[in-house]
Amino acid sequence: EKHAGVSCVTASMDDIQFEEAARVGQIISxxxxxxxxxxxxxxxxxxxxxxxxxxxxxxxxSVAYATYVAKPVDAGKVELKPVELxxxxxxxxxxxxxxxxxxxxxxxxVFQKLMQESNKEDTCEEKDAVSTEHTHVQSTxxxxxxHANHHGNTFGGQIMxxxxxxxxxxxxxxxxxxxxxxxxxxxxxxxxxxVGDRLVFNAIxxxxxxxxxxxxxxxxxxxxxxxxxxxPRHINSAFLTFNAVNDKGELLTFPRVxx
Numbered sequence: 001e002k003h004a005g006v007s008c009v010t011a012s013m014d015d016i017q018f019e020e021a022a023r024v025g026q027i028i029s030x031x032x033x034x035x036x037x038x039x040x041x042x043x044x045x046x047x048x049x050x051x052x053x054x055x056x057x058x059x060x061x062s063v064a065y066a067t068y069v070a071k072p073v074d075a076g077k078v079e080l081k082p083v084e085l086x087x088x089x090x091x092x093x094x095x096x097x098x099x100x101x102x103x104x105x106x107x108x109x110v111f112q113k114l115m116q117e118s119n120k121e122d123t124c125e126e127k128d129a130v131s132t133e134h135t136h137v138q139s140t141x142x143x144x145x146x147h148a149n150h151h152g153n154t155f156g157g158q159i160m161x162x163x164x165x166x167x168x169x170x171x172x173x174x175x176x177x178x179x180x181x182x183x184x185x186x187x188x189x190x191x192x193x194x195v196g197d198r199l200v201f202n203a204i205x206x207x208x209x210x211x212x213x214x215x216x217x218x219x220x221x222x223x224x225x226x227x228x229x230x231x232p233r234h235i236n237s238a239f240l241t242f243n244a245v246n247d248k249g250e251l252l253t254f255p256r257v258x259x
Contacts, residue, residue: 003034003042006078007071010156011041013187014065014100020050021180022061027051029058035090036097037080041069043097065100071151107186129258130174135205135215137170143197154193159219159236160184162201167215167240170203174213174254179242182212187238193221200232208254212243 001008022028028050035043048061070078085091139162141147147158164181171179193199203217216239220232244252 003037003083004068004070004078004080006073007151008042008068009071009151009153009189009192011067011069011189012104013067013156013160013184014104015186016062016064016184018062018182020059020061022048022050025053027053028061034083035065035093036101037083038101039079040077041067042080042083043067043100045093065097066156067101067104129256132205132257132259135170135173135203135257137166137173137201137203139166139201139203141199141201143193143195143199145195148195152195154195154197154199156189159193159199160187160238162199163203163217163219163236163238164240166201166203167217168242170205170215171213171240171242171244174205174208174257175244175252177244177246177252179213179244181240181242183241185239185241187236189236191221191233191235193233193235194223196223198222198227199235205257206239208257210253211251212241213254215240215242 028048031047031049032044035045044066046062046064046066048063049058050061051058070080072078083090083094085094141162143154148154164184168179168181198221200220200222201217202220203215206214206216208214217237218234219236221235222232226232244254246252
């Protein structure tokens with residue numbers, strides 16, 4: 001909003017990889033900057049680091065890229081001014097941003113193609129495979145004022161936190177341990193939610209890959225009238241990848257699953 005001069009909302013998050021875990025008692029630093037403006041949207045780079053207060057060692061937790069859209073004023077769209085580039089790093093990120101945007105826009109087509117191809121494949125179920133229905137978890141949250149920004153829209157980070165909770169429970173049904181979040185993929189907002197909305201989260205394991213598991217989460221929103229009429233609004237979906245370790249820190253093996 002500092003760059004746009006108007007209100008902005010989160011449109012999507014690029015894939016997020018977690019390199020380190022932040023623990024209680026450590027200091028977290030979050031640095032953000034606008035990398036590039038695209039007419040009515042902009043890419044914001046986010047770098048999260050964690051510092052140990054005893055050793056003073058600093059490690060990178062994650063580097064992520066979010067797309068924000070300027071909210072229209074009256075009936076017209078807001079055109080964003082170009083980003084002022086002050087350093088060699090600014091120039092590099094500005095150049096890479098256009099490539100990331102190209103990949104971002106092609107995600108939907110690639111995913112749809114993969115879905116079509118996978119539907120044609122014959123699935124061979126293993127004898128001891130666990131049914132994914134066993135991993136289905138549903139949760140409902142009421143959006144309260146502390147969950148929303150100054151526009152009344154639900155914080156994207158709050159939605160992601162709720163998604164992680166329900167996805168973690170889903171994954172735990174296969175590993176009998178506490179899953180560790182490793183990545184968040186294809187996190188996109190299809191619509192807003194507001195204070196007073198009921199958000200319904202549905203999570204289910206899509207597949208397992210020896211030492212990791214992918215959980216798909218779908219989020220639907222209802223206002224009071226939509227809740228009574230059972231007319232949900234699909235506002236978000238994402239895929240979360242987890243692994244799990246035993247008491248010795250060794251990666252656990254996940255069982256195979258079947259639809």
